[in-house]
Amino acid sequence: MKLPVKMTINDQSYSHEVEPRLLLVHYIRETVGLTGTHVGCDTSQCGACTILMNGQAVKACNFFAVQADGANIMTIEGLAKDGELHPIQMGFWEKHGLQCGFCTPGMIMSVYQMLERYPKPSEELIRHQLEGNLCRCTGYHNIVKAIEWAAEHMPAKK
Amino acid sequence: MATVASDRLFGKSIKRREDPRFITGRGQYVDDVKIPGMTYAAFVRSPHAHARIRKIDTAAAMRHPGVVAIFTGKDMTGVNSLPCGWDLRKEKNVPGVVQDLAMVPHMPLTSDAARHVGDPVAVVIADSHEAAIDGAEKVQVDWEPLPAVTVTERAAASGAPKLHDGAPGNVAFKWEIGDRAATDAAFKTAGAVTVKKRIVNQRLVANAMEPRACLARFDDATGELTLWVTSQNPHVHRLLMCAFVLGIPEHKVRVIAPDVGGGFGSKIFLYNEEVVCSWVSRRLKRPVRWTASRSEAYLTDAHGRDHVTDAEIALGRDGKILGLRVKTTANLGAYLSTFAPAVPTFLYGTLLNGVYAIPAIHCEVTGVFSNTTAVDAYRGAGRPEACYVVERIVEAGARAAGMDVADLRKKNFIPKFSGAFQTQVAVVYDSGDYGAAWDRMLQMLDYRKFRAEQEAARKQGRLLGIGFSAYIEACSIAPSKLVGALGAGAGLYESGKVRVHPTGMVTVYTGSHSHGQGHETTFAQIVADKLGIPIEQVEIVHGDTGSIPFGMGTYGSRSASVGGTAILMSLNKVIEKGKRIAAHLLEASPKDIDFSGGQFQVKGVPGKAVPFGAVSLTAYIPHNFPEGVEPGLEETSFYDPSNFCFPFGAHACVVEVDRDTGNVKILRYLAVDDVGNVINPMIVDGMVHGGIAQGVGQALCEGAVYDGQSGQLVTGTMMDYALPKADMLPMYETDRTVTPTPVNPMGVKGAGETGTIAATPAVVNAVVDALAPLGVDHIEEMPMTAQRVWKIIQGAKGAR
Ligand code: FES
Ligand code: FES
Secondary structure, X not given: OOEEEEEEEOOEEEEEEEOOOOEHHHXXXXXXXXXXXXXXXXXXXXXXXXXXXXXXXXXXXXOEHHHHXXXXXXXXXXXXXXXXXXXXXXXXXXXXXXXXXXXXXXXXXXXXXXXXXXXXXXXXXXXXXXXXXXXXXXXXXXXXXXXXXXXXXXXXOO | OOOOOOOOOOOOOOOOOOHHHHHOOOOOEHHHOOOOOOEEEEEEEOOOOOEEEEEXXXXXXXXXXXXXXXXXXXXXXXXXXOOOOEOOOHHHOOOOEEEOOOOOOOOOOOOOEEOOOOOEEEEEEEOOHHHHHHHHHHOEEEEEEOOOOOOHHHOOOOOOOOOOOOOHHHEEEEEEEEOHHHHHHHHOOOOOEEEEEEEEEEEEEOOOOOOOEEEEEEEOOOOEEEEEEOOOOHHHHHHHHHHHHHOOOHHHEEEEOOEOOOOOOOOOXXXXXXXXXXXXXXXXXXXXXXXXOHHHHHHHOOXXXXXXXXXXXXXXXXXXXXXXXXXXXXXXXXXXXXOHHHOOOOOOHHHOOOOEOOOOEEEEEEEEEOOOOOEOXXXXXXXHHHHHHHHHHHHHHHHHHOOOHHXXXXXXXXXXXXXXXXXXXXXXXXXXXXXXXXXXXXXXXXXXXXXHHHHXXXXXXXXXXXXEEEEEOOEOOOOHHHHHHOOEOOOXXXXXXEEEOOOXXXXXXXXXXXXXXXXXXXXXXXXXXXXXXXXXXXXXXEOEOOOOOOOOOOOOOOHHHXXXXXXXXXHHHHHHHHHHHHHHHHOOOHHHEEEEOOEEEEOOXXXXXXXXXXXXXXXXXXXXXXXXXXXXXXXXXXXXXXXXXXXXXEEEEEEEEOOOOOOEEEEEEEEEEEOEXXXXXXXXXXXXXXXXXXXXXXXXOOOOOEOOXXXXXXOOOOOOOOOOOHHHOOOEEEEEOOOOOOOOOOOEOOOOOHHHHHHHHHHHHHHHHHHHHHOOOOOOOOOOOHHHHHHHHHHOOOOO
């Protein structure tokens, strides 16, 4: 049995018939073909699959595709606008907040929400907020710096 | 046309050139590669730690919709065992062998018995990932469960269940290094203080964030097999798979390791899955993909460490180290992984001299088989285990002798040298100034001030502690001839090819592989500097046997020092040839041509010069060309180093232990590393940070735990295996001293593993120091979880 799903991803609409057990992250990667969202675990610990769903940072491995029916989704591919990197992306580049890059898309999407909630986070708050994202390469030091850099360079809210 | 760059890039923190694709989600990892007609593999794995296979019934699974084929070990006729690339045998004259290595078979799909949970016995191929998994669940295996042993110290005990016919008593090998008689004598020195401690280095899982994956595509028309695989060394994968396991022509196989999401050793080895998928693809003439789930990764990625050691130190009355005696049992798991025997022997025993002038050392190692996942190199590989033993026993010795742990170390450092220091354990260090790194670290720490603070805190009942680690590591692995004599089945050179295009743009093909190390930046810095061209004109290619020269890949912190040197050699050849072409154009003799700033110039005549780009163009349009010179401008080099390089440094960790909960909090972490000359400080700092986090992880939270009864891996998911998170770690305070190595022309040593080696003992020493007021003078086992520390506090004699 397949079910229809329809959603907007990075301002494009998609509709497919999918198996009810298909995870949203697999839908995004395999069906839609956006492979920037990664899968690093099967117990929802790593955060490599983090996307924005209706403005909330969520782990895409924690949803079935059918649960995202009608949702508005942004993945890492949708963050840079007109070839302009987002300040968070620039912060990660500037401060060497990545090595192998595998955790990076999830990190960046989760930071997106962090900075919306806490525009000027302290180091302690950043570390606490990164609870759901694992990185095996950087030891987090430069990720913290990248986020601080991004916080400083975010355009002022209107 | 090529332009000229002005600034020297060596030593500059250039932002990484690979980052734009990663921060925009456009990296290409193996699981991102899609090809039409792809099938999906799912492996049927043993749920038992040890069980005989009576029968495998695939009929029901075959009927499952979407299932294309199912294969068991019996179907894979003509396929050989996965090879072990390190042979410890007396007849091979490998030094130190006490009992020959038992070369036990490791079949891609086992057909007689399963020897650890997760051992693959069959593969289901289907049109979709889901169908493959469903099919695998329907394969019926008739198991006869057998008793299992997982515990390191029990694996070779009498009566332990036997894993392999070829390994009586589950002993894989016995090996020794150093001078037994001299060490025995040192321990008998009158007045010596001797301390003996049991030191356990627990089993770890590498946990690269990207799980292992492969995609094999056999092209029936050309007979070519392309294998995309998460590999740190694609040529090694190709050679081992073609020549040893499948017996297929090497030149018809292309191995591609595209973007790889971390390795830490675990992606060096040839694994069952890529061999099986390659074999199946040839058989079915269809592409076959497999990607490990994280749970599968825990069961099948080679694990690391797992040593149990008795270490003894003898100290003179003056605090000088007289001798070190080490006995280690190393758990190799159920099979011999690719380089497993090298890790607890030549990468371990040879580092027990540390940074100290120790007159006598003896070390014995017994490798044992157990019903656990195979153990092999994990970041540091042998060297962290050695450093852990040395740095823990030195502190235990200092405490027993009533000496300050910092003073005792300083008293025993090998004095500054360059060129050669012969250790007691075979290797010859290249250059060192251990006191300088140490002093810098103490200065950053303000050691005396800390001790005063600690004293004050103790009076208030707070448990503050400091731990040190003065480490040494052997990297830029290594001279082929030497490792060959030690049992290696491979050479350990590296290749670098420089292709100058007619316009003066340059593509470099390196045998090194980047899975986070930033080669596309660091290597380009070397090239841009040497040729005097902007870095934008340089492209670095790695990870594809279809384009790179045969190379050995990345592990053992060897890319900059070995891979970088190979590139440098090719650049020198390019310049030499360029000089001959330029000389012809300038009507001068080649020996009168200088090359600098991207210009070939007649010595002392600034007006008489041609730019690099003009020479490269002439090389490909050789109308006006010197006699006897071949057209084109492309050079390949293979660099085989004359020695290892030995980075070193001094780390310190300050912790506070919560008396009531046992929770350990890191207050400060300081690292002064000496990795020789540094090409890109930002990248080196990043590696140091990441290494420290992994070392701290081992000390505080990580550990692969098997249930002693059932042999199940208890820590089989990320929910159960605790990886370090951001809020456990501080900002690291780092600095460097620079002692270039004389081994290679750039003077670079290697930085990839230093942090991991140094951090673990520093943290554990700090916890011991924090608990000292309670009468604790040693802790045998890691990790320092709140529970373990709480128990230690409860059991301590000074607890109340
Ligand atoms: S894949 Fe790990 S949290 Fe989603
Ligand atoms: S950069 Fe490799 S896991 Fe974070």
